Amino acid sequence: MTDAHKPVTEADLHAYVDGFLDEERRRAVELWMSEHPQEEAEVRQWQAQAAELQAAFSGYAQSSERDRMLLSTAATPSSPSPWRKTALIAASLTLFLSGTAVGVYGERLLASPVTIETATALDNLPGQSKTAYLVYASEKRHPVEVGADQQEHLVTWLGKRLDYKLVAPDLKGLGFSLVGGRLLPVNGKAGAMLMYQDTAGQRLTVLLGKNPENAETSFRFESTGSLETFYWIDGSIGYAVTGEVSRARLQQIAEECYRQFET
Amino acid sequence: MPHAPDQDIRVKGASPPSAETFENQILSLVPSLRRYSRSLAKSDSDGEDLLQDCVEKVLVRRSQWRGVNLRSWAFTIMTNLYRDRYRRVTQHPSVEFNDTLGLTAEDVSGDPLEKTRLHRALNALSPDHRSVLMLVAIEGYGYQDVADMLAIPIGTVMSRLSRARRQMAAHLAENNIVTLRRPK
Numbered sequence: 001m002t003d004a005h006k007p008v009t010e011a012d013l014h015a016y017v018d019g020f021l022d023e024e025r026r027r028a029v030e031l032w033m034s035e036h037p038q039e040e041a042e043v044r045q046w047q048a049q050a051a052e053l054q055a056a057f058s059g060y061a062q063s064s065e066r067d068r069m070l071l072s073t074a075a076t077p078s079s080p081s082p083w084r085k086t087a088l089i090a091a092s093l094t095l096f097l098s099g100t101a102v103g104v105y106g107e108r109l110l111a112s113p114v115t116i117e118t119a120t121a122l123d124n125l126p127g128q129s130k131t132a133y134l135v136y137a138s139e140k141r142h143p144v145e146v147g148a149d150q151q152e153h154l155v156t157w158l159g160k161r162l163d164y165k166l167v168a169p170d171l172k173g174l175g176f177s178l179v180g181g182r183l184l185p186v187n188g189k190a191g192a193m194l195m196y197q198d199t200a201g202q203r204l205t206v207l208l209g210k211n212p213e214n215a216e217t218s219f220r221f222e223s224t225g226s227l228e229t230f231y232w233i234d235g236s237i238g239y240a241v242t243g244e245v246s247r248a249r250l251q252q253i254a255e256e257c258y259r260q261f262e263t
Numbered sequence: 264m265p266h267a268p269d270q271d272i273r274v275k276g277a278s279p280p281s282a283e284t285f286e287n288q289i290l291s292l293v294p295s296l297r298r299y300s301r302s303l304a305k306s307d308s309d310g311e312d313l314l315q316d317c318v319e320k321v322l323v324r325r326s327q328w329r330g331v332n333l334r335s336w337a338f339t340i341m342t343n344l345y346r347d348r349y350r351r352v353t354q355h356p357s358v359e360f361n362d363t364l365g366l367t368a369e370d371v372s373g374d375p376l377e378k379t380r381l382h383r384a385l386n387a388l389s390p391d392h393r394s395v396l397m398l399v400a401i402e403g404y405g406y407q408d409v410a411d412m413l414a415i416p417i418g419t420v421m422s423r424l425s426r427a428r429r430q431m432a433a434h435l436a437e438n439n440i441v442t443l444r445r446p447k
Contacts, residue, residue, distance in 0.1 A: 011406075011421050014428075018399055020406075046428045050400040052381055053302070057401055060310070061298040070293065070318045071286050217376045233376065 008032040013039065017046045126222045126229045128186055129207040129240030132193050133227065136182070137203040144180030144195050154181050158192040162210060164237055168194055169206070169260035174253055176204065186210070186238075204243030204250070206257055211238045219254065221247065230254035234261070288333055289321060295402065296337060302397040303345045305386055313348065317341040338402065339412045342394045349390040384434040392427035395420055 008029055015021050016029045033040035136143050146154040151168055158181055159166030168178050176196035184193050186209030194206040217233045228250045231240035239261065241254045296317060301310035321337050328336055385393060398404045398412070406424075410417040 010425060014399075014421065014424055015406075042432070045432050049428060049431055052377075053397070053400050056378060056381055057298050057302045057397075060301040061294040063294050064297075067290055067293040070315060071290060071322065220376055231376075 013043050014046075017043060017050060124187065125207070125209060125233075125238045125240050126220070126231045126242075128191075128209070129205065129229050129231065129242045130222075130224060130227055132184060132207055133203075133205045133229075133242040136193065136195065137205060143203070145182040147180040148178040150180075151178065158183060158208075161190040162192055162208060162237065164208075164210075166192065166208070167260055169257045171196055171253060171256055174249075174256060175199070176253070179203070187212075202243070202245065204241060204245065204253065207240040207242070209238045209240075211236050219251075219258075221251075223247065232258065234258070237261075285325060286322075289318065289337070292334055292337055293318070295334070296341060299338060299341055299397060299402055300345075302385075302401050303341075303390070303393060305382075313341065313345060316344050316348075320344065335404075335408065335412050338398065338404075342398075342413060345394060346390050380435060384431045387434050388427055388430060392423050392430065395423040396427040396431075399424055 005028075012021070012025070012029050016026060021029060033043060146157065148154075148168075155166045155168050161183055168181070171177070175198045177198075179195040179197050181192055181194040184191055186192075186207060189210045191207065191209040193208075195203060196206070197203045211233050214235055215233045216235070219230055219232045222229045222231070226244050227242060228245065228247050229240055229242040230250055230253075231238065232254075233239070239254075239257065241250060241257055243250055243253070245253075293314070297310070297314050300313040300317065301307065304310035304313055317337065317340055320340050324340070388396070394413070395409060398409050399406070404412070406417055406420050410420045413420070
C-alpha cells in the first residue's frame with residue numbers, strides 16, 4: 001500500500017516496459033502515467049520498440065544442424081588454430097552446397113543473406129524516386145519518352161518491361177494530368193516513371209520498380225527540403241511518388257495511385 | 264526470466280560423461296546464444312561468426328566456470344567478445360564490416376522497410392548500449408542480472424538502458440518516416 005504511493009521513477013518506467021513490476025506497482029505506474037501524458041507517450045514508444053526487437057530476433061532462437069559441429073570443431077584441444085576455422089568454413093560450405101544436409105533452420109539462416117540484399121535495394125526506392133524527379137521534372141523539352149497522347153502504347157510498353165499490368169492512374173480529380181512516362185533503371189532493373197502536372201505546371205513523378213520478392217509494406221514518407229516522397233511496396237512492385245507539394249496533398253495523390261494500381 | 268524456451272538437447276554419440284554433460288548444456292544454449300549474437304551483429308554472417316567465437320571460448324574456458332548459471336556466463340563471454348570485436352573494427356577501419364542491413368531469419372511483420380529502419384537505428388547504438396538493451400528487451404534478463412553479468416553498477420545498467428531507448432526513438436524519428444494506414 002505504501003508501495004503504491006512511492007514516487008514513480010524512471011527505473012519504474014523501464015521496469016513497467018520490461019514487465020518487472022508486481023500488479024500493485026504496475027497499476028500505480030499506470031495511474032501516474034495517466035496524469036503525465038508526455039512520459040506515457042515515451043513509455044508506449046519503448047514498449048513498441050521492445051516488441052519490434054523481439055519480433056525481429058526471436059526467429060533466430062533455433063537449433064541448427066550446425067550446432068553440434070560448432071561444438072565438435074571448437075572442442076578440439078589446443079586453443080584456436082587456423083585449421084579449425086578452416087575446417088569450420090569448409091564444413092559450412094559443404095552444408096551450404098548440399099542443401100539437403102542443412103536442417104530446416106540452418107537452411108533458413110543460410111538463405112537469409114539474399115533477403116538482406118533485397119532490403120538494401122528497397123531502401124533506395126525513395127532516393128531513386130527523388131533523383132528521377134530532380135532530373136526529369138525540371139526538363140523542358142524531353143521530360144518523358146512517350147507522351148500522354150500515346151497513353152495506351154506507354155502503359156503496354158512499360159508494363160511489358162516491368163512484367164506487370166501497368167495502368168497510368170487518373171489523377172484529374174486531384175488536378176494533375178498525365179504528361180507521359182519513360183523507362184529507367186530502378187534497383188538495377190527496368191523500371192518505369194510516370195509524370196503528371198497540374199495547370200500551373202507543377203509536376204510530380206511516380207516511380208515503379210521491380211521488387212525481388214513479394215512483400216507488402218505500409219506507406220512511408222520522406223522529405224528532403226521542399227521535396228516530398230511517399231513510397232510503399234505492394235506485391236512484386238515498389239512504388240514511390242515524389243513532388244514539391246505539401247505532405248497532405250501528396251498523401252492524397254499516393255493513396256489515389258495506390259487505389260488505381262493493380263497488384 | 265528468460266522468455267524463450269531453449270531447444271531440446273539432441274544427444275548423439277558418446278563422449279566422456281562430464282564433458283558430454285557440459286557440451287550438451289552448451290548445445291541447449293546455442294539457440295538463445297544465436298539470437299543474442301544476431302541481435303548484436305550487423306548481419307547474419309557476423310552473428311554466426313560471433314556465435315562460433317563464443318562457443319569456442321566457452322569450451323576453452325570450461326575450467327573457469329564456477330558451476331552456476333551457465334547461460335549468464337556464456338552471455339557474458341559473448342558480450343565481451345562483441346565489445347572486443349567492435350573495438351578492433353573501429354580501430355582498423357580498413358577491415359570491412361559487413362554493412363548489409365540484416366533481415367530476420369523469420370519474417371515476422373512481413374514489412375522489409377520496417378526492418379531496415381529498425382536495423383539502422385540499432386547499428387547507430389554503441390556496443391555498450393546495444394548489449395544492455397538486448398539483454399533486457401530480448402533475452403529477458405533483470406537489471407541486477409545484467410549488472411552482475413557485465414560487472415557494472417545497476418545505475419549504469421539503467422542509464423545505458425535509458426540512453427539506448429531514447430537514442431533508438433530519436434533515430435527512428437530522425438528518418439522522417441511516417442507509417443500510415445493503407446487506404447484499401
